[in-house]
Amino acid sequence: MNLQKYMEMLKAHHIKITPQRLAIIALMDQYGHISVRDIFEKIKEKFPSLSLATVYKNINAMMENRFINELKIVGQDNKYELVKERHSHLICRKCGEIEDVFIDTKDLEMSLPSESGFLVEESSIQFFGLCKKCQS
Amino acid sequence: MNLQKYMEMLKAHHIKITPQRLAIIALMDQYGHISVRDIFEKIKEKFPSLSLATVYKNINAMMENRFINELKIVGQDNKYELVKERHSHLICRKCGEIEDVFIDTKDLEMSLPSESGFLVEESSIQFFGLCKKCQS
DNA sequence: CTGGGTGCAAAGTATTTGCATGAAC
DNA sequence: GTTCATGCAAATACTTTGCACCCAG
Numbered sequence: 001m002n003l004q005k006y007m008e009m010l011k012a013h014h015i016k017i018t019p020q021r022l023a024i025i026a027l028m029d030q031y032g033h034i035s036v037r038d039i040f041e042k043i044k045e046k047f048p049s050l051s052l053a054t055v056y057k058n059i060n061a062m063m064e065n066r067f068i069n070e071l072k073i074v075g076q077d078n079k080y081e082l083v084k085e086r087h088s089h090l091i092c093r094k095c096g097e098i099e100d101v102f103i104d105t106k107d108l109e110m111s112l113p114s115e116s117g118f119l120v121e122e123s124s125i126q127f128f129g130l131c132k133k134c135q136s
Numbered sequence: 137m138n139l140q141k142y143m144e145m146l147k148a149h150h151i152k153i154t155p156q157r158l159a160i161i162a163l164m165d166q167y168g169h170i171s172v173r174d175i176f177e178k179i180k181e182k183f184p185s186l187s188l189a190t191v192y193k194n195i196n197a198m199m200e201n202r203f204i205n206e207l208k209i210v211g212q213d214n215k216y217e218l219v220k221e222r223h224s225h226l227i228c229r230k231c232g233e234i235e236d237v238f239i240d241t242k243d244l245e246m247s248l249p250s251e252s253g254f255l256v257e258e259s260s261i262q263f264f265g266l267c268k269k270c271q272s
Numbered sequence: 273c274t275g276g277g278t279g280c281a282a283a284g285t286a287t288t289t290g291c292a293t294g295a296a297c
Numbered sequence: 298g299t300t301c302a303t304g305c306a307a308a309t310a311c312t313t314t315g316c317a318c319c320c321a322g
Contacts, residue, residue, distance in 0.1 A: 016321065018277060036311085051279045056312060058277090072208035074260075077311095090254045101248060108244055109263070112237060117268035118226045124210075124262045127245070132253035152296060154302060172286085187304045192287060194302085213286095 013067045020054055021062075023047060025082070033071055033079040033089075033098045073098070073126065088124075092131035099131065149203045156190055157198075159183060161218065169207055169215040169225075169234045209234070209262065224260075228267035235267065 006025045010017050023043045027034055036055055043050050059080055062068045071079040073091055079098065090099040109120045142161045146153050159179045163170055172191055179186050195216055198204045207215040209227055215234065226235040245256045 016276065018321075020278075049279070052311095053280080053313075054278055060313090061277095070210050072210055074206050074208055090248075090252065090256075092254075093257070099252060099254065101252065101254075103244075103247055103249075108239075108261070111239055112226075112263065113239075116226065116235060116237065117271070118228075118235065118237075118263070118265055119271055120226075120263045120265040121229070122264045124264065125244070126260045127248065127254070127256045127258075128260065129257040130255045135253070135255055152301065154296075156303075185304070188286095189288075189305080190303055196288090197302095 009067070013062075013065045015062065015065060015067065019047070020050060021058055023050075024055065024058055024062075028068065028080060028082050032100065033081045035077040035079055037077060039080075071098075086122075088127065090127045090129070090131070092134055093128055094130055094134035097131050097133075101127070145203070149198075149201045151198065151201060151203065155183070156186060157194055159186075160191065160194055160198075164204065164216060164218050168236065169217045171213040171215055173213060175216075207234075222258075224263065226263045226265070226267070228270055229264055230266055230270035233267050233269075237263070 003022060003026075006022050006029070007017055009025065010021060015021065020043070023046075024039055027039050027042055031038075036052075036059065039059075040050070040052050040055050043055075059068065063070060063080075066083055068080050069083055071081060071089070073079065073089075076091075076096060085102065086105075087100045087102045088105075090101050091097075103125075105123045105125065108125075109123055112118065112120065139158060139162075142158050142165070143153055145161065146157060151157065156179070159182075160175055163175050163178055167174075172188075172195065175195075176186070176188050176191050179191075195204065199206060199216075202219055204216050205219055207217060207225065209215065209225075212227075212232060221238065222241075223236045223238045224241075226237050227233075239261075241259045241261065244261075245259055248254065248256065
């Protein structure tokens with residue numbers, strides 16, 4: 001992806017285009033999942049005037065627009081990712097890496113005991129274990 | 137469950153027994169999933185000298201001993217629960233209620249694409265939707 | 273031009289830490 | 298008696314808010 005693409009994405013969500021926002025989106029796209037702190041530090045290198053408050057405001061705004069998702073993982077800072085096709089996460093307990101994995105959750109949702117009467121709209125799955133690198 | 141039982145549980149985990157800890161465990165047992173703030177406020181009613189720092193210290197200690205689990209849910213404060221048989225959570229988007237549900241995740245873990253080489257040790261599933269009460 | 277975004281500072285909230293006292297074993 | 302937990306206060310971390318100024322549309 002490139003700047004042009006990010007600009008179109010923002011337009012499609014009726015979010016005003018600013019250099020700060022483009023930088024935030026570019027990082028999310030590049031890293032897949034990234035924390036507020038890391039966004040701030042990485043952008044600051046090239047863009048020293050950036051304020052933390054701006055990062056928070058933009059993240060909150062983009063979450064309200066369903067343009068990005070929040071990811072809460074035990075033992076890690078909250079991460080943010082661009083919204084895309086539904087997926088689950090593989091989380092390495094050793095190095096902390098997060099990988100996306102695309103699996104069908106229909107069967108899983110159907111397998112819920114029906115007596116509770118709970119109506120499932122969406123499921124979120126995190127797999128914890130060891131990534132390929134950390135197994136050696 | 138009762139005091140006697142809680143005391144045995146602490147002993148089994150080699151955690152020193154104090155009234156504060158018994159109160160915290162009793163709340164987790166009673167409510168299933170509870171936040172730091174709620175623990176603090178509920179215990180304070182009967183036990184005004186309790187300090188928030190003590191709640192945090194005990195939660196951290198009990199997590200290290202794998203006596204309790206942390207539960208991170210988007211849109212909610214972190215919750216804590218007593219460790220028990222593996223289970224997933226049903227989370228109501230309207231009222232916020234959290235229910236435990238016991239499902240087998242073996243098939244799910246086997247269904248992961250193998251090319252990533254990720255070795256799964258455990259999976260954590262959250263189902264979001266509407267509880268029985270909130271569907272009406 | 274005009275509205276919304278930005279940066280800064282301050283406030284608010286959450287969590288951790290150090291230390292003196294006190295309770296558990 | 299010794300070890301470790303507690304409570305308090307202070308420190309740190311995280312997040313939000315208000316406001317003056319500035320930029321994108």
